[in-house]
Amino acid sequence: MSALTLVIGTRNYSSWSLRPWLLLRHLGLPFEERLFELDSAEFASEVPKLSPSGRVPVLLHGGLRIWESLAICEHASELAGGRGWPQDAALRAQARAVATEMHAGFAALRAACPMNVRATGRRVAMTPPLQQDLRRIDAIWSSCRRDHGERGPFLFGGFSVADAMFAPVVLRIRSYGLPLSGLAGHYRDHMLADAHLSEWIRAAELETRVLPHEEAGAGA
Numbered sequence: 001m002s003a004l005t006l007v008i009g010t011r012n013y014s015s016w017s018l019r020p021w022l023l024l025r026h027l028g029l030p031f032e033e034r035l036f037e038l039d040s041a042e043f044a045s046e047v048p049k050l051s052p053s054g055r056v057p058v059l060l061h062g063g064l065r066i067w068e069s070l071a072i073c074e075h076a077s078e079l080a081g082g083r084g085w086p087q088d089a090a091l092r093a094q095a096r097a098v099a100t101e102m103h104a105g106f107a108a109l110r111a112a113c114p115m116n117v118r119a120t121g122r123r124v125a126m127t128p129p130l131q132q133d134l135r136r137i138d139a140i141w142s143s144c145r146r147d148h149g150e151r152g153p154f155l156f157g158g159f160s161v162a163d164a165m166f167a168p169v170v171l172r173i174r175s176y177g178l179p180l181s182g183l184a185g186h187y188r189d190h191m192l193a194d195a196h197l198s199e200w201i202r203a204a205e206l207e208t209r210v211l212p213h214e215e216a217g218a219g220a
């Protein structure tokens, strides 16, 4: 297999970069990282040379350039013999549905609660759209844990692309103290204890870059 390089943005803020990074780690696929600080001159000049969309993440695999976090996760899963998804076809279909729902949705949560891994103790006004996103996330996590809890600690038992897609949501819920029901809260806690996610959090805590929209530093 040709070498893999994952191009990512500043860990503290780049929620899309975290998703394939975490999946590659869980799949045990060796890869190099190239990090470009978000909103920097170097990002603006170098990333478009590597990424057709001009955004991160992008996976470099031999001559291939794969952009879009979900497409990268699919490719990584194929390289790992399909281990990125549940083996059972029915579970796999459900896991794909929730991963895609995450990739395409939850705009209110994203807008109100930008990812800032280092931030804790933040508060946010609970608007109806945010409440609706949070209820839906709680429903997905709770039903997955109820239905698949005996298979393992992640949404569909073993770690899958679905968990990778929700990892930044776990961090947002932590930063903004968003309420969850019991089962969903257990899932959040399990994810926060994950060794690979903890490695990302520790690295984000060491970063010094502060994006302009975070300059007020509300809890960062």
Ligand SMILES: N[C@@H](CCC(=O)N[C@@H](CS)C(=O)NCC(=O)O)C(=O)O
Pocket: 009, 013, 014, 015, 016, 017, 038, 039, 054, 055, 056, 057, 067, 068, 069, 070
């Ligand atoms: N839909 C894309 C979103 C990628 C994205 O928005 N990446 C952000 C960083 S988290 C980015 O590159 N921002 C810099 C820019 O848009 O110039 C994906 O799933 O990968």
